[in-house]
Amino acid sequence: MSTIKISAEEETFSSISNNFIDYYMNDANGDFVKLYIYLARLCSAGAAISVSDIADHLNCTEKDVCRGIKYWIRQDVLKLSYSPDNEDEVNGIIICSLSKPNARVLTPKENIISLTKESGSENTDYDTAKERSVPRKTAPTPDKLNSQLEDPMFCNLKAEAEAYCDRELTKTDIDSLIYIYDTLKLSFDLIEYLLEYCASIKKTNFSYIEKVARNWYTNNISTRTEAEAFTSSYYSLYTKILKELGITSRMPAPVERNFIDHWTRDFGFTEPLILEACRRAISLKPNSATFNYVNGILESWYNSNVRSFADISTLDDKHRKIKTASKSSGNGSGNQNNPGSQNGSGKGSVPSAALKKIEELYLNEVRNS
Secondary structure, three states, X not given: OOOOOOOOOOOOOOOOOHHHHHHHOOOOXXXXXXXXXXXXXXXXXXXXXXXXXXXXHHOOOHHHHHHHHHHHHHOOOEEEEEEOOEEEEEEEEEEOOOOOOOEOOOOOOOOOOEEEEOOOOHHHOOOOOOOOOEOOOOOOOHHHHHHHHOOHHHHHHHHHHHHHHOOOOOHHHHHHHXXXXXXXXXXXXXXXXHHHHHHHOOOOOHHHXXXXXXXXXXXXXXXHHHHHHHHHHHHHHHHHHHHHOOOOOOOOOHHHHHHHHHHHHHOOXXXXXXXXXXXXXXXXXXXOOOHHHHHHHHHHHHHOOOOOHHHHHHHHHHHHHHHHHHHHOOXXXXXXXXXXXXXXXXXXXXXXXXXXXHHHHHHHHHHHO
16 A cells, blocks of 8 residues: 545544644644644634633643643744733633744733634734744754754764763754754854753753753843853752752752742742742741642642732731631631641640640659759
8 A cells, every 4th residue: 555545524623724733743742732633623613611621621630731822822823812801811712823933932821711713913912022032943854964964063062962961862852953053043152051051950851951942042142151140040049949948058959949940930930939938838847848848838829829929918818817717616627727828826826735745844843843
């Protein structure tokens, strides 16, 4: 059988862009592809739906859905539309035309209500004037690959990459390196530092290296000095968090870095809010505050839509009122300590076991006097 023809029995179908299949699908996570196909299905039906409904249908979490939507927005495959009455209120997802190859780096909101076809209205786009659009990655042609492998400068970078990564580069790795070198056009010196930096934090997977390169490109970093300053400011957050938790003798362990990255990347918390969570963790558990405990505080804030100190104050007031009402009704459950609030029962009170211990010490002292 040399060739086959694909046909179908009569049925309703959803329209999927050929450009999506040809250029976007292969590089995407399989779950993200499933999400796009389901959004196309909903779009063809003109259906309104919630994020939780999408998550239930795809058998995943709401965070997974939002993460997939963020990914496709970065690839310029989706964009969000907003309510005409409230520019901060998302009222739809727009499936973009994929005829244009360049992608935008965007910061999406997550409360998605409905799905619509692309309207062409300019006011539905994010303002990306402060960020540089990241060129879309395409696989190099055989001629392009051979040309790069004959370029002495690129060959030197490839050798350095293999030294820093401590392995021979795969075809996928080489494609990423070509993208960084030829499409993003980072300088030789900057790519050297990129490899050095990623190796220093033990992140030698080229998918991670490429993400860092894209981030530097977006932030208009073009020299080694600028990159060093940028990474230094990033590491300063690690250092500050460790210091707040009473750790001053070392850099964060990989699992601790994963927590911090999760707080900034997935939760979207700023440095002041993260440090405040650390201070509260120490206040509530002075001898046993852990990264997992801080994560519990931040997760509680994230689920409560906390985005500022004013939101934290509002949440504290809410817990204070609940505690007061619980005491008034005689319900002891109000004394349970909430990690996201500063108003836990442990503050300003002495447990009965501790009182008993003090009493025993006092009686012993009286007997021995």
